[in-house]
Amino acid sequence: MGFFVQLTEAIAERQSLLMTGLDPNPEMLQSWAQRRGMANRSFLSQARHWIxxxxxxxxxxxxxxxxxxxxYQALGPLGLELLLEVRDLVPRDLPLIIDAKHGDLNSSTALAHYLFKDLGVDAVTLSPLAGQDIAAPFLLYADKAVVITCRxxxxxxKRIQYHPSDADPLFLQIVRECQLWGTPDQLLLEVGTSDPTVLGQVRQAAPERVLMLRSIWSEEERLDGLLEAGLNDAADGLLLPLPQNLLVEDDLGEQAGExxxxxxRRRERWLEQHPRADGNSCALWVAEEGRPDPADQQATTALILDLFDIGCLLFGEYVQASGAVFNYYVDLRQIISDPNLFHRVLHSYSTLLEQLHFDRIAGIPYGSLPTATGLSLALHKPLIYPRKEVKAHGARRLIEGDFNEGDRVVVVDDILITGGSVLEGIAKLESSGLVVEDVVVFIDHGGQRDRRARERLEAAGYRVHAVLDIAQITRTLLAAGRLSADQAAVLT
Structure with missing residues (x-):
């Protein structure tokens, strides 16, 4: 089970947005230990009982x-042993987050292995100032998550965080930048504030992210303001720490429940006051109709640049599967060797797929099968695929995977050039009693300039959805200086 699923299930099962901080502060523990006759015990013993x-x-x-x-590090080797005890004490259905504020590139790989493999925690907080490279070793663990401390x-x-100006402070620049490093289910944001205005700024800049609050907010009036500013359209997406003063109270469990x-109750009231504009999103954070979301544009630009930088776009004479000869070649097979980038590609597909209705995902062999597999895992939808050729031995199946006649299938492919391979695959699916209405591709080669492939599929009764098209890729690469004018002319 991945971190995000684990967290959302814990929120649903316990009906709670609260989070417990297990920080054995000597000053805080003193009165707690005295009331329990432990004043003469070592701090380590007191901490163990308190935890x-x-x-x-x-x-x-x-x-x-x-x-x-x-x-725990401050206690030396015994403190790290105590941290292992924490791992054993925390129920496995509750995510365990290690607050490390890690920012050292040289030790990131080793720390990621220690925390995620040896200790078995579920997420870690990181300092963002070293850039995307600080998160990369941790994001290699697909079932874990990182929490970027943005403020x-x-x-x-304040003097640093509000540089260069209050209008565009550094902490909001960090919020915008670090969203490009990982998808919402693998990258959260930690916000240190008790000011609803600040929290609202972060929420507006990161509407899809889970925000982890770090503040003292025990006053009920302040709590109302923070919930108003920080909840997402489902009245969650915000983790609030239990106030530290509660953690040494004798009736801690009762007060936590209250x-x-x-x-x-505040969440229920919030939902009543913020009705959804449609079935999927809240009007509070939806971009104005007809205007693209700047955060989405920024993420798309970064994705295109990263695809180019790992060699997915090649120039020369290349024969396509259709037999046509192009002056360039889009090699998306490089993506599967870069887990972080592959995850972002899957997320871009998922954004389209989540708007569709289907029972199963069908990948077109062989180029799109890794992508279809990743989408099946991410969206919890069964995977099938039509064989390119039927084997003369074994079960001799035309379609691999389990399905029922009448199941609705969405077809996934990597790039749409002529539509021939997609139609061939659909024919096999439909001959087996499956229903196909939608085709989702990563790149539409023709785009708006050459709609022949899209129109061919639409004429056959299928809706086509594309993450990117060649014209969009060309504009982005040209603007970023990755392409010369001559290379751009080849693409367009």
Whole structure:
């Protein structure tokens, strides 16, 4: 189970947006230990008992547990052993997040292995100042997540975080930039603030991201403002830490339950006050009709540039599968060797697929099968595919995979040039009793300039959806200086 699924299921099952922070602060533990006759015990012993009590009391009322790595490192080897005990104590259906604020490139690979493989945690917080490279080693673990700290709550950080101006502060630039590093299900944002205005700015810049709040907000009035500013269109997408002062109270479990109930009442009221504009999205964060979302444009631009940089676009004389000779070749097979980029490509497909109705995904062999497999896993939809040739031995199936007659199938391919291979695959699917209405491709070679392939499919009764087209790719690469005018002319 991936982190995002684990988190959303925990939110749903426990009906909670609360998160427990397991940070054994000596000053905080002193009064707690005294009330339990542990004043003369070592701090390590006090911390062990406190952690166990907090986990047991709060687990029914929270959707995640977070432990700050620095507290445990400060205790030396015994502290790291204590962190292993934390892993054992936290229920496996609750995500465990390690708050590391890691920012050192040289140790990232080793730390990712230690946290995700040796310790078995589910997510880690990172400092963003080293850029995308800081996240890459952690994002290689597909079932884990990273949390980028985009803003600190420390007052002394204001001069840095609001550079160069209040109108376009650094922390919002970080929010926009780091969304290009990973998809919403693998990259969250940590926001240090108790100011609803600041939280609202982050939410507006990152409407699809889960935001993890880091602040003191125990006053009910402040809580209302933060919920108003930070909830997404489903009245979740916001993780709120239990106030630290509650974590040493004798009736911690009871107070955590009451706070959860209070937040849920506010969420219900929020939903009543923010009716959805349609069945899928909230009007509060939908871009104006007819105007593209700047965040989507930025993500698309970054995706195109990264595809070019890993060699997906080649120039020369290339014979296509249709027999036509082009002066360039789009080689999307390179994508599967770059897990982070491949994940972003899958996300771009998913954005289109989530708007469609289908029972199964069918990949056109062989180029699109890795993509179709990834989409099947990401969207929890069964995968089938029509064989390119029927074997003379074995089961001699025309269609591989399990299906029922009448199932609705969406066909996935990598690039649409003539439409011939897609129509050939559809014919095999339909001859087996399957229903095909939609075709989704990553690149439409013709785009608006040459609609023959698209019109060929539409004339046969199929809707065509494309993530990108060659004209869009050309404009982006030319504007970024990746192509010369002569190369751009070849593409257009």
């Amino acid at each position: 166990k009590a907090v986990v047991e009391e709060t687990s029914p009322h929270v959707c995640a547990i977070k432990a700050s790595l620095g507290f 600190s709550s420390n007052p002394a950080a 706070l959860k109930a209070l937040i849920n």
